[in-house]
Amino acid sequence: MKILIVEEEIYLAQSIAGKLIDSGHECDIFATVSDAMAQPKRYHVILLSTNLSGQDFYPVISRYKDEIILLMVSYISNDTVTDPLKAGAHDYIQKPFMIEELIRKIDHFHAFRQLQRRCELYESYLGHQLANIALPENLERSLPLMIQTNYQKQADAYAFALAEALRRPLKYLPLSDPASLGALEELEEGAIAYMPEFQTLKKSEKEAFLAKIEGRDVLTSTTEKFEEDALPTIELFSEHKIFDRTEILTIDDYVKFIIHNYQNKFPDTELSKKLGISRKSLWEKRKKYGIFKKK
Incomplete structure:
Protein backbone atom coordinates (compact mmCIF):
# COMPACT_ATOMS: atom_id res chain seq x y z
CA MET A 1 0.00 0.00 0.00
CA LYS A 2 1.02 3.61 -0.50
CA ILE A 3 1.34 5.34 2.86
CA LEU A 4 1.60 9.08 3.56
CA ILE A 5 3.36 10.05 6.81
CA VAL A 6 2.87 13.60 8.09
CA GLU A 7 5.18 14.00 11.08
CA GLU A 8 7.52 16.85 12.02
CA GLU A 9 9.74 14.56 14.14
CA ILE A 10 11.75 13.48 11.12
CA TYR A 11 13.72 10.70 12.83
CA LEU A 12 10.52 9.09 14.09
CA ALA A 13 8.97 9.38 10.63
CA GLN A 14 12.01 7.81 8.98
CA SER A 15 12.04 4.95 11.51
CA ILE A 16 8.34 4.23 10.88
CA ALA A 17 8.79 4.45 7.10
CA GLY A 18 11.80 2.12 7.13
CA LYS A 19 9.91 -0.62 8.96
CA LEU A 20 6.81 -0.20 6.80
CA ILE A 21 8.93 -0.42 3.64
CA ASP A 22 10.44 -3.64 5.00
CA SER A 23 6.86 -4.93 5.27
CA GLY A 24 6.26 -4.24 1.58
CA HIS A 25 4.64 -0.78 1.71
CA GLU A 26 5.57 2.43 -0.12
CA CYS A 27 6.02 5.51 2.07
CA ASP A 28 6.29 9.27 1.54
CA ILE A 29 7.30 11.53 4.46
CA PHE A 30 6.39 15.20 4.90
CA ALA A 31 7.06 17.44 7.89
CA THR A 32 4.45 20.04 7.00
CA VAL A 33 0.79 19.96 6.06
CA SER A 34 1.38 22.28 3.10
CA ASP A 35 3.97 19.91 1.59
CA ALA A 36 1.70 16.91 2.11
CA MET A 37 -1.26 18.70 0.50
CA ALA A 38 0.86 19.67 -2.52
CA GLN A 39 1.28 16.01 -3.52
CA PRO A 40 -0.92 14.78 -6.38
CA LYS A 41 -0.42 11.14 -5.43
CA ARG A 42 -3.18 8.90 -4.15
CA TYR A 43 -2.48 7.21 -0.82
CA HIS A 44 -4.22 4.25 0.80
CA VAL A 45 -3.17 5.06 4.40
CA ILE A 46 -2.37 8.38 6.08
CA LEU A 47 -0.35 8.42 9.30
CA LEU A 48 -1.04 11.89 10.66
CA SER A 49 0.64 13.40 13.69
CA THR A 50 -1.65 15.68 15.70
CA ASN A 51 1.35 17.36 17.31
CA LEU A 52 2.34 19.62 14.43
CA SER A 53 3.33 22.88 16.07
CA GLY A 54 1.37 25.80 14.65
CA GLN A 55 -0.10 23.74 11.79
CA ASP A 56 -3.73 22.99 10.95
CA PHE A 57 -3.89 19.27 10.09
CA TYR A 58 -7.64 19.21 9.39
CA PRO A 59 -7.19 19.81 5.61
CA VAL A 60 -5.35 16.45 5.46
CA ILE A 61 -8.30 14.72 7.15
CA SER A 62 -10.77 16.42 4.83
CA ARG A 63 -8.83 15.47 1.70
CA TYR A 64 -8.22 11.83 2.64
CA LYS A 65 -11.36 11.01 4.65
CA ASP A 66 -12.28 8.28 2.13
CA GLU A 67 -8.98 6.53 2.85
CA ILE A 68 -7.57 5.14 6.12
CA ILE A 69 -6.42 7.90 8.50
CA LEU A 70 -4.56 6.88 11.66
CA LEU A 71 -3.62 9.60 14.13
CA MET A 72 -0.23 9.49 15.88
CA VAL A 73 -0.63 11.28 19.22
CA SER A 74 1.65 12.13 22.14
CA TYR A 75 -1.27 12.51 24.57
CA ILE A 76 -5.04 12.02 24.42
CA SER A 77 -7.33 15.03 24.45
CA ASN A 78 -10.22 16.55 22.54
CA ASP A 79 -7.78 18.42 20.30
CA THR A 80 -5.55 15.44 19.48
CA VAL A 81 -8.06 12.58 19.32
CA THR A 82 -11.77 13.29 19.87
CA ASP A 83 -12.24 16.16 17.44
CA PRO A 84 -10.06 14.67 14.64
CA LEU A 85 -12.00 11.38 14.89
CA LYS A 86 -15.26 13.33 14.57
CA ALA A 87 -13.80 15.05 11.49
CA GLY A 88 -13.16 11.76 9.69
CA ALA A 89 -10.04 10.08 11.07
CA HIS A 90 -10.48 6.37 11.80
CA ASP A 91 -8.30 5.56 14.82
CA TYR A 92 -5.27 6.68 16.79
CA ILE A 93 -2.10 5.21 18.25
CA GLN A 94 -0.24 6.81 21.15
CA LYS A 95 3.49 7.51 21.02
CA PRO A 96 5.70 5.73 21.75
CA PHE A 97 4.26 2.65 20.08
CA MET A 98 5.40 -0.71 18.78
CA ILE A 99 5.59 -0.82 14.98
CA GLU A 100 3.83 -4.21 15.10
CA GLU A 101 0.81 -2.55 16.71
CA LEU A 102 0.76 0.11 13.99
CA ILE A 103 0.95 -2.54 11.25
CA ARG A 104 -1.87 -4.47 12.97
CA LYS A 105 -4.07 -1.37 12.88
CA ILE A 106 -3.21 -0.72 9.23
CA ASP A 107 -4.01 -4.31 8.26
CA HIS A 108 -7.26 -4.24 10.27
CA PHE A 109 -8.60 -1.11 8.64
CA HIS A 110 -7.44 -2.20 5.19
CA ALA A 111 -9.36 -5.48 5.56
CA PHE A 112 -12.38 -3.57 6.88
CA ARG A 113 -12.30 -1.17 3.93
CA GLN A 114 -12.09 -4.06 1.46
CA LEU A 115 -15.09 -5.68 3.16
CA GLN A 116 -17.03 -2.41 2.96
CA ARG A 117 -16.37 -2.09 -0.75
CA ARG A 118 -17.28 -5.73 -1.35
CA CYS A 119 -20.58 -5.20 0.48
CA GLU A 120 -21.26 -2.09 -1.60
CA LEU A 121 -20.64 -4.14 -4.76
CA TYR A 122 -22.98 -6.93 -3.66
CA GLU A 123 -25.69 -4.47 -2.59
CA SER A 124 -25.44 -2.67 -5.92
CA TYR A 125 -25.62 -5.96 -7.83
CA LEU A 126 -28.59 -7.23 -5.80
CA GLY A 127 -30.36 -3.90 -6.15
CA HIS A 128 -29.99 -4.09 -9.93
CA GLN A 129 -31.01 -7.76 -10.14
CA LEU A 130 -34.08 -7.34 -7.94
CA ALA A 131 -35.20 -3.95 -9.25
CA ASN A 132 -38.73 -3.57 -10.57
CA ILE A 133 -39.98 -6.71 -8.81
CA ALA A 134 -43.42 -6.00 -7.36
CA LEU A 135 -43.88 -6.99 -3.71
CA PRO A 136 -46.85 -6.85 -1.31
CA GLU A 137 -47.31 -3.54 0.48
CA ASN A 138 -47.46 -5.35 3.81
CA LEU A 139 -44.31 -7.46 3.95
CA GLU A 140 -44.54 -8.71 7.51
CA ARG A 141 -45.84 -12.23 8.07
CA SER A 142 -45.43 -14.68 10.92
CA LEU A 143 -42.61 -17.20 10.53
CA PRO A 144 -42.06 -19.90 9.43
CA LEU A 145 -43.48 -19.01 6.01
CA MET A 146 -43.62 -20.63 2.56
CA ILE A 147 -43.38 -18.50 -0.59
CA GLN A 148 -45.02 -20.12 -3.59
CA THR A 149 -43.81 -18.47 -6.78
CA ASN A 150 -43.25 -19.01 -10.49
CA TYR A 151 -40.15 -16.78 -10.43
CA GLN A 152 -37.33 -17.42 -7.94
CA LYS A 153 -36.18 -13.81 -7.94
CA GLN A 154 -39.64 -12.83 -6.70
CA ALA A 155 -39.05 -14.92 -3.57
CA ASP A 156 -35.49 -13.61 -3.21
CA ALA A 157 -36.68 -10.01 -3.37
CA TYR A 158 -39.31 -10.71 -0.71
CA ALA A 159 -36.75 -12.33 1.61
CA PHE A 160 -34.32 -9.41 1.40
CA ALA A 161 -37.10 -6.84 1.77
CA LEU A 162 -38.56 -8.63 4.81
CA ALA A 163 -35.18 -8.81 6.55
CA GLU A 164 -34.62 -5.11 5.89
CA ALA A 165 -38.10 -4.18 7.11
CA LEU A 166 -37.60 -6.16 10.32
CA ARG A 167 -33.97 -5.00 10.68
CA ARG A 168 -32.83 -8.55 11.17
CA PRO A 169 -29.90 -10.44 9.61
CA LEU A 170 -30.72 -12.91 6.83
CA LYS A 171 -28.90 -16.23 6.42
CA TYR A 172 -29.04 -17.82 2.96
CA LEU A 173 -29.34 -21.60 3.25
CA PRO A 174 -30.55 -23.14 -0.06
CA LEU A 175 -32.10 -26.57 0.35
CA SER A 176 -30.20 -27.89 -2.67
CA ASP A 177 -27.09 -27.69 -0.46
CA PRO A 178 -26.96 -30.69 1.96
CA ALA A 179 -25.09 -28.57 4.52
CA SER A 180 -27.94 -26.10 4.92
CA LEU A 181 -29.95 -28.17 7.40
CA GLY A 182 -26.93 -28.49 9.67
CA ALA A 183 -26.24 -24.76 9.40
CA LEU A 184 -29.80 -24.07 10.54
CA GLU A 185 -28.87 -25.44 13.97
CA GLU A 186 -26.10 -22.85 14.26
CA LEU A 187 -28.24 -19.87 13.24
CA GLU A 188 -27.36 -16.77 15.23
CA GLU A 189 -29.96 -15.38 17.58
CA GLY A 190 -32.37 -12.96 15.88
CA ALA A 191 -31.48 -14.06 12.35
CA ILE A 192 -33.94 -15.26 9.71
CA ALA A 193 -33.00 -18.39 7.77
CA TYR A 194 -33.88 -18.07 4.07
CA MET A 195 -34.11 -21.64 2.73
CA PRO A 196 -35.33 -21.62 -0.89
CA GLU A 197 -35.60 -24.55 -3.36
CA PHE A 198 -38.11 -26.59 -1.34
CA GLN A 199 -39.08 -28.24 -4.65
CA THR A 200 -35.66 -29.97 -4.80
CA LEU A 201 -36.44 -32.14 -1.77
CA LYS A 202 -37.86 -35.66 -1.94
CA LYS A 203 -41.30 -36.27 -0.43
CA SER A 204 -39.92 -37.78 2.77
CA GLU A 205 -37.37 -34.97 3.04
CA LYS A 206 -40.09 -32.35 2.63
CA GLU A 207 -42.07 -33.80 5.54
CA ALA A 208 -38.98 -33.93 7.75
CA PHE A 209 -38.03 -30.38 6.81
CA LEU A 210 -41.48 -28.98 7.59
CA ALA A 211 -41.40 -30.68 10.98
CA LYS A 212 -37.88 -29.36 11.65
CA ILE A 213 -38.72 -25.69 11.02
CA GLU A 214 -41.94 -25.63 13.05
CA GLY A 215 -41.86 -22.61 15.36
CA ARG A 216 -38.58 -21.32 13.91
CA ASP A 217 -37.70 -18.13 12.05
CA VAL A 218 -37.46 -19.73 8.63
CA LEU A 219 -38.53 -18.41 5.24
CA THR A 220 -38.64 -21.00 2.48
CA SER A 221 -39.87 -21.01 -1.12
CA THR A 222 -40.99 -23.35 -3.88
CA THR A 223 -41.68 -23.05 -7.59
CA GLU A 224 -44.13 -25.95 -7.37
CA LYS A 225 -47.70 -26.10 -6.08
CA PHE A 226 -47.74 -26.17 -2.28
CA GLU A 227 -50.92 -27.31 -0.57
CA GLU A 228 -49.70 -28.33 2.87
CA ASP A 229 -51.56 -27.02 5.92
CA ALA A 230 -48.44 -27.33 8.04
CA LEU A 231 -47.05 -23.98 6.93
CA PRO A 232 -48.59 -20.54 6.23
CA THR A 233 -48.15 -19.65 2.56
CA ILE A 234 -47.88 -16.47 0.54
CA GLU A 235 -48.26 -16.58 -3.26
CA LEU A 236 -46.06 -14.32 -5.40
CA PHE A 237 -46.47 -14.68 -9.16
CA SER A 238 -44.96 -12.66 -11.98
CA GLU A 239 -46.13 -12.19 -15.55
CA HIS A 240 -42.65 -10.94 -16.40
CA LYS A 241 -40.96 -14.17 -15.41
CA ILE A 242 -37.53 -14.87 -16.87
CA PHE A 243 -37.20 -18.64 -16.95
CA ASP A 244 -34.23 -20.43 -15.44
CA ARG A 245 -31.84 -22.06 -17.89
CA THR A 246 -32.38 -25.43 -16.22
CA GLU A 247 -36.16 -25.23 -16.53
CA ILE A 248 -38.02 -27.15 -19.25
CA LEU A 249 -40.78 -24.99 -20.72
CA THR A 250 -43.94 -25.86 -22.51
Missing part, protein backbone atom coordinates in the same frame (compact mmCIF):
# COMPACT_ATOMS: atom_id res chain seq x y z
CA ILE A 251 -44.26 -24.40 -26.02
CA ASP A 252 -47.17 -22.26 -24.84
CA ASP A 253 -45.16 -20.87 -21.91
CA TYR A 254 -42.26 -19.98 -24.18
CA VAL A 255 -44.40 -18.33 -26.85
CA LYS A 256 -46.38 -16.39 -24.23
CA PHE A 257 -43.17 -15.15 -22.62
CA ILE A 258 -41.63 -14.05 -25.93
CA ILE A 259 -44.78 -12.22 -27.08
CA HIS A 260 -45.29 -10.50 -23.74
CA ASN A 261 -41.69 -9.28 -23.42
CA TYR A 262 -40.70 -8.59 -27.04
CA GLN A 263 -43.82 -7.42 -28.84
CA ASN A 264 -42.90 -3.77 -28.25
CA LYS A 265 -39.32 -4.31 -29.42
CA PHE A 266 -40.07 -5.93 -32.80
CA PRO A 267 -42.76 -5.35 -35.43
CA ASP A 268 -45.26 -8.19 -35.82
CA THR A 269 -43.71 -9.35 -39.09
CA GLU A 270 -40.28 -9.84 -37.48
CA LEU A 271 -41.65 -11.25 -34.22
CA SER A 272 -43.80 -13.87 -35.98
CA LYS A 273 -40.80 -14.81 -38.14
CA LYS A 274 -38.60 -15.30 -35.07
CA LEU A 275 -41.29 -17.53 -33.53
CA GLY A 276 -41.75 -19.47 -36.75
CA ILE A 277 -45.46 -18.67 -37.02
CA SER A 278 -47.65 -16.52 -39.26
CA ARG A 279 -48.88 -13.05 -38.35
CA LYS A 280 -52.40 -14.48 -38.12
CA SER A 281 -51.19 -17.11 -35.63
CA LEU A 282 -49.45 -14.38 -33.65
CA TRP A 283 -52.73 -12.45 -33.45
CA GLU A 284 -54.61 -15.58 -32.38
CA LYS A 285 -52.06 -16.35 -29.65
CA ARG A 286 -52.32 -12.81 -28.31
CA LYS A 287 -56.06 -13.30 -28.04
CA LYS A 288 -55.60 -16.71 -26.39
CA TYR A 289 -53.15 -15.42 -23.80
CA GLY A 290 -54.99 -12.14 -23.18
CA ILE A 291 -52.01 -10.05 -24.26
CA PHE A 292 -52.75 -6.64 -25.72
CA LYS A 293 -50.20 -4.73 -27.74
CA LYS A 294 -49.77 -1.09 -26.85
CA LYS A 295 -50.49 1.29 -29.72
Whole structure:
Protein backbone atom coordinates (compact mmCIF):
# COMPACT_ATOMS: atom_id res chain seq x y z
CA MET A 1 0.00 0.00 0.00
CA LYS A 2 1.02 3.61 -0.50
CA ILE A 3 1.34 5.34 2.86
CA LEU A 4 1.60 9.08 3.56
CA ILE A 5 3.36 10.05 6.81
CA VAL A 6 2.87 13.60 8.09
CA GLU A 7 5.18 14.00 11.08
CA GLU A 8 7.52 16.85 12.02
CA GLU A 9 9.74 14.56 14.14
CA ILE A 10 11.75 13.48 11.12
CA TYR A 11 13.72 10.70 12.83
CA LEU A 12 10.52 9.09 14.09
CA ALA A 13 8.97 9.38 10.63
CA GLN A 14 12.01 7.81 8.98
CA SER A 15 12.04 4.95 11.51
CA ILE A 16 8.34 4.23 10.88
CA ALA A 17 8.79 4.45 7.10
CA GLY A 18 11.80 2.12 7.13
CA LYS A 19 9.91 -0.62 8.96
CA LEU A 20 6.81 -0.20 6.80
CA ILE A 21 8.93 -0.42 3.64
CA ASP A 22 10.44 -3.64 5.00
CA SER A 23 6.86 -4.93 5.27
CA GLY A 24 6.26 -4.24 1.58
CA HIS A 25 4.64 -0.78 1.71
CA GLU A 26 5.57 2.43 -0.12
CA CYS A 27 6.02 5.51 2.07
CA ASP A 28 6.29 9.27 1.54
CA ILE A 29 7.30 11.53 4.46
CA PHE A 30 6.39 15.20 4.90
CA ALA A 31 7.06 17.44 7.89
CA THR A 32 4.45 20.04 7.00
CA VAL A 33 0.79 19.96 6.06
CA SER A 34 1.38 22.28 3.10
CA ASP A 35 3.97 19.91 1.59
CA ALA A 36 1.70 16.91 2.11
CA MET A 37 -1.26 18.70 0.50
CA ALA A 38 0.86 19.67 -2.52
CA GLN A 39 1.28 16.01 -3.52
CA PRO A 40 -0.92 14.78 -6.38
CA LYS A 41 -0.42 11.14 -5.43
CA ARG A 42 -3.18 8.90 -4.15
CA TYR A 43 -2.48 7.21 -0.82
CA HIS A 44 -4.22 4.25 0.80
CA VAL A 45 -3.17 5.06 4.40
CA ILE A 46 -2.37 8.38 6.08
CA LEU A 47 -0.35 8.42 9.30
CA LEU A 48 -1.04 11.89 10.66
CA SER A 49 0.64 13.40 13.69
CA THR A 50 -1.65 15.68 15.70
CA ASN A 51 1.35 17.36 17.31
CA LEU A 52 2.34 19.62 14.43
CA SER A 53 3.33 22.88 16.07
CA GLY A 54 1.37 25.80 14.65
CA GLN A 55 -0.10 23.74 11.79
CA ASP A 56 -3.73 22.99 10.95
CA PHE A 57 -3.89 19.27 10.09
CA TYR A 58 -7.64 19.21 9.39
CA PRO A 59 -7.19 19.81 5.61
CA VAL A 60 -5.35 16.45 5.46
CA ILE A 61 -8.30 14.72 7.15
CA SER A 62 -10.77 16.42 4.83
CA ARG A 63 -8.83 15.47 1.70
CA TYR A 64 -8.22 11.83 2.64
CA LYS A 65 -11.36 11.01 4.65
CA ASP A 66 -12.28 8.28 2.13
CA GLU A 67 -8.98 6.53 2.85
CA ILE A 68 -7.57 5.14 6.12
CA ILE A 69 -6.42 7.90 8.50
CA LEU A 70 -4.56 6.88 11.66
CA LEU A 71 -3.62 9.60 14.13
CA MET A 72 -0.23 9.49 15.88
CA VAL A 73 -0.63 11.28 19.22
CA SER A 74 1.65 12.13 22.14
CA TYR A 75 -1.27 12.51 24.57
CA ILE A 76 -5.04 12.02 24.42
CA SER A 77 -7.33 15.03 24.45
CA ASN A 78 -10.22 16.55 22.54
CA ASP A 79 -7.78 18.42 20.30
CA THR A 80 -5.55 15.44 19.48
CA VAL A 81 -8.06 12.58 19.32
CA THR A 82 -11.77 13.29 19.87
CA ASP A 83 -12.24 16.16 17.44
CA PRO A 84 -10.06 14.67 14.64
CA LEU A 85 -12.00 11.38 14.89
CA LYS A 86 -15.26 13.33 14.57
CA ALA A 87 -13.80 15.05 11.49
CA GLY A 88 -13.16 11.76 9.69
CA ALA A 89 -10.04 10.08 11.07
CA HIS A 90 -10.48 6.37 11.80
CA ASP A 91 -8.30 5.56 14.82
CA TYR A 92 -5.27 6.68 16.79
CA ILE A 93 -2.10 5.21 18.25
CA GLN A 94 -0.24 6.81 21.15
CA LYS A 95 3.49 7.51 21.02
CA PRO A 96 5.70 5.73 21.75
CA PHE A 97 4.26 2.65 20.08
CA MET A 98 5.40 -0.71 18.78
CA ILE A 99 5.59 -0.82 14.98
CA GLU A 100 3.83 -4.21 15.10
CA GLU A 101 0.81 -2.55 16.71
CA LEU A 102 0.76 0.11 13.99
CA ILE A 103 0.95 -2.54 11.25
CA ARG A 104 -1.87 -4.47 12.97
CA LYS A 105 -4.07 -1.37 12.88
CA ILE A 106 -3.21 -0.72 9.23
CA ASP A 107 -4.01 -4.31 8.26
CA HIS A 108 -7.26 -4.24 10.27
CA PHE A 109 -8.60 -1.11 8.64
CA HIS A 110 -7.44 -2.20 5.19
CA ALA A 111 -9.36 -5.48 5.56
CA PHE A 112 -12.38 -3.57 6.88
CA ARG A 113 -12.30 -1.17 3.93
CA GLN A 114 -12.09 -4.06 1.46
CA LEU A 115 -15.09 -5.68 3.16
CA GLN A 116 -17.03 -2.41 2.96
CA ARG A 117 -16.37 -2.09 -0.75
CA ARG A 118 -17.28 -5.73 -1.35
CA CYS A 119 -20.58 -5.20 0.48
CA GLU A 120 -21.26 -2.09 -1.60
CA LEU A 121 -20.64 -4.14 -4.76
CA TYR A 122 -22.98 -6.93 -3.66
CA GLU A 123 -25.69 -4.47 -2.59
CA SER A 124 -25.44 -2.67 -5.92
CA TYR A 125 -25.62 -5.96 -7.83
CA LEU A 126 -28.59 -7.23 -5.80
CA GLY A 127 -30.36 -3.90 -6.15
CA HIS A 128 -29.99 -4.09 -9.93
CA GLN A 129 -31.01 -7.76 -10.14
CA LEU A 130 -34.08 -7.34 -7.94
CA ALA A 131 -35.20 -3.95 -9.25
CA ASN A 132 -38.73 -3.57 -10.57
CA ILE A 133 -39.98 -6.71 -8.81
CA ALA A 134 -43.42 -6.00 -7.36
CA LEU A 135 -43.88 -6.99 -3.71
CA PRO A 136 -46.85 -6.85 -1.31
CA GLU A 137 -47.31 -3.54 0.48
CA ASN A 138 -47.46 -5.35 3.81
CA LEU A 139 -44.31 -7.46 3.95
CA GLU A 140 -44.54 -8.71 7.51
CA ARG A 141 -45.84 -12.23 8.07
CA SER A 142 -45.43 -14.68 10.92
CA LEU A 143 -42.61 -17.20 10.53
CA PRO A 144 -42.06 -19.90 9.43
CA LEU A 145 -43.48 -19.01 6.01
CA MET A 146 -43.62 -20.63 2.56
CA ILE A 147 -43.38 -18.50 -0.59
CA GLN A 148 -45.02 -20.12 -3.59
CA THR A 149 -43.81 -18.47 -6.78
CA ASN A 150 -43.25 -19.01 -10.49
CA TYR A 151 -40.15 -16.78 -10.43
CA GLN A 152 -37.33 -17.42 -7.94
CA LYS A 153 -36.18 -13.81 -7.94
CA GLN A 154 -39.64 -12.83 -6.70
CA ALA A 155 -39.05 -14.92 -3.57
CA ASP A 156 -35.49 -13.61 -3.21
CA ALA A 157 -36.68 -10.01 -3.37
CA TYR A 158 -39.31 -10.71 -0.71
CA ALA A 159 -36.75 -12.33 1.61
CA PHE A 160 -34.32 -9.41 1.40
CA ALA A 161 -37.10 -6.84 1.77
CA LEU A 162 -38.56 -8.63 4.81
CA ALA A 163 -35.18 -8.81 6.55
CA GLU A 164 -34.62 -5.11 5.89
CA ALA A 165 -38.10 -4.18 7.11
CA LEU A 166 -37.60 -6.16 10.32
CA ARG A 167 -33.97 -5.00 10.68
CA ARG A 168 -32.83 -8.55 11.17
CA PRO A 169 -29.90 -10.44 9.61
CA LEU A 170 -30.72 -12.91 6.83
CA LYS A 171 -28.90 -16.23 6.42
CA TYR A 172 -29.04 -17.82 2.96
CA LEU A 173 -29.34 -21.60 3.25
CA PRO A 174 -30.55 -23.14 -0.06
CA LEU A 175 -32.10 -26.57 0.35
CA SER A 176 -30.20 -27.89 -2.67
CA ASP A 177 -27.09 -27.69 -0.46
CA PRO A 178 -26.96 -30.69 1.96
CA ALA A 179 -25.09 -28.57 4.52
CA SER A 180 -27.94 -26.10 4.92
CA LEU A 181 -29.95 -28.17 7.40
CA GLY A 182 -26.93 -28.49 9.67
CA ALA A 183 -26.24 -24.76 9.40
CA LEU A 184 -29.80 -24.07 10.54
CA GLU A 185 -28.87 -25.44 13.97
CA GLU A 186 -26.10 -22.85 14.26
CA LEU A 187 -28.24 -19.87 13.24
CA GLU A 188 -27.36 -16.77 15.23
CA GLU A 189 -29.96 -15.38 17.58
CA GLY A 190 -32.37 -12.96 15.88
CA ALA A 191 -31.48 -14.06 12.35
CA ILE A 192 -33.94 -15.26 9.71
CA ALA A 193 -33.00 -18.39 7.77
CA TYR A 194 -33.88 -18.07 4.07
CA MET A 195 -34.11 -21.64 2.73
CA PRO A 196 -35.33 -21.62 -0.89
CA GLU A 197 -35.60 -24.55 -3.36
CA PHE A 198 -38.11 -26.59 -1.34
CA GLN A 199 -39.08 -28.24 -4.65
CA THR A 200 -35.66 -29.97 -4.80
CA LEU A 201 -36.44 -32.14 -1.77
CA LYS A 202 -37.86 -35.66 -1.94
CA LYS A 203 -41.30 -36.27 -0.43
CA SER A 204 -39.92 -37.78 2.77
CA GLU A 205 -37.37 -34.97 3.04
CA LYS A 206 -40.09 -32.35 2.63
CA GLU A 207 -42.07 -33.80 5.54
CA ALA A 208 -38.98 -33.93 7.75
CA PHE A 209 -38.03 -30.38 6.81
CA LEU A 210 -41.48 -28.98 7.59
CA ALA A 211 -41.40 -30.68 10.98
CA LYS A 212 -37.88 -29.36 11.65
CA ILE A 213 -38.72 -25.69 11.02
CA GLU A 214 -41.94 -25.63 13.05
CA GLY A 215 -41.86 -22.61 15.36
CA ARG A 216 -38.58 -21.32 13.91
CA ASP A 217 -37.70 -18.13 12.05
CA VAL A 218 -37.46 -19.73 8.63
CA LEU A 219 -38.53 -18.41 5.24
CA THR A 220 -38.64 -21.00 2.48
CA SER A 221 -39.87 -21.01 -1.12
CA THR A 222 -40.99 -23.35 -3.88
CA THR A 223 -41.68 -23.05 -7.59
CA GLU A 224 -44.13 -25.95 -7.37
CA LYS A 225 -47.70 -26.10 -6.08
CA PHE A 226 -47.74 -26.17 -2.28
CA GLU A 227 -50.92 -27.31 -0.57
CA GLU A 228 -49.70 -28.33 2.87
CA ASP A 229 -51.56 -27.02 5.92
CA ALA A 230 -48.44 -27.33 8.04
CA LEU A 231 -47.05 -23.98 6.93
CA PRO A 232 -48.59 -20.54 6.23
CA THR A 233 -48.15 -19.65 2.56
CA ILE A 234 -47.88 -16.47 0.54
CA GLU A 235 -48.26 -16.58 -3.26
CA LEU A 236 -46.06 -14.32 -5.40
CA PHE A 237 -46.47 -14.68 -9.16
CA SER A 238 -44.96 -12.66 -11.98
CA GLU A 239 -46.13 -12.19 -15.55
CA HIS A 240 -42.65 -10.94 -16.40
CA LYS A 241 -40.96 -14.17 -15.41
CA ILE A 242 -37.53 -14.87 -16.87
CA PHE A 243 -37.20 -18.64 -16.95
CA ASP A 244 -34.23 -20.43 -15.44
CA ARG A 245 -31.84 -22.06 -17.89
CA THR A 246 -32.38 -25.43 -16.22
CA GLU A 247 -36.16 -25.23 -16.53
CA ILE A 248 -38.02 -27.15 -19.25
CA LEU A 249 -40.78 -24.99 -20.72
CA THR A 250 -43.94 -25.86 -22.51
CA ILE A 251 -44.26 -24.40 -26.02
CA ASP A 252 -47.17 -22.26 -24.84
CA ASP A 253 -45.16 -20.87 -21.91
CA TYR A 254 -42.26 -19.98 -24.18
CA VAL A 255 -44.40 -18.33 -26.85
CA LYS A 256 -46.38 -16.39 -24.23
CA PHE A 257 -43.17 -15.15 -22.62
CA ILE A 258 -41.63 -14.05 -25.93
CA ILE A 259 -44.78 -12.22 -27.08
CA HIS A 260 -45.29 -10.50 -23.74
CA ASN A 261 -41.69 -9.28 -23.42
CA TYR A 262 -40.70 -8.59 -27.04
CA GLN A 263 -43.82 -7.42 -28.84
CA ASN A 264 -42.90 -3.77 -28.25
CA LYS A 265 -39.32 -4.31 -29.42
CA PHE A 266 -40.07 -5.93 -32.80
CA PRO A 267 -42.76 -5.35 -35.43
CA ASP A 268 -45.26 -8.19 -35.82
CA THR A 269 -43.71 -9.35 -39.09
CA GLU A 270 -40.28 -9.84 -37.48
CA LEU A 271 -41.65 -11.25 -34.22
CA SER A 272 -43.80 -13.87 -35.98
CA LYS A 273 -40.80 -14.81 -38.14
CA LYS A 274 -38.60 -15.30 -35.07
CA LEU A 275 -41.29 -17.53 -33.53
CA GLY A 276 -41.75 -19.47 -36.75
CA ILE A 277 -45.46 -18.67 -37.02
CA SER A 278 -47.65 -16.52 -39.26
CA ARG A 279 -48.88 -13.05 -38.35
CA LYS A 280 -52.40 -14.48 -38.12
CA SER A 281 -51.19 -17.11 -35.63
CA LEU A 282 -49.45 -14.38 -33.65
CA TRP A 283 -52.73 -12.45 -33.45
CA GLU A 284 -54.61 -15.58 -32.38
CA LYS A 285 -52.06 -16.35 -29.65
CA ARG A 286 -52.32 -12.81 -28.31
CA LYS A 287 -56.06 -13.30 -28.04
CA LYS A 288 -55.60 -16.71 -26.39
CA TYR A 289 -53.15 -15.42 -23.80
CA GLY A 290 -54.99 -12.14 -23.18
CA ILE A 291 -52.01 -10.05 -24.26
CA PHE A 292 -52.75 -6.64 -25.72
CA LYS A 293 -50.20 -4.73 -27.74
CA LYS A 294 -49.77 -1.09 -26.85
CA LYS A 295 -50.49 1.29 -29.72
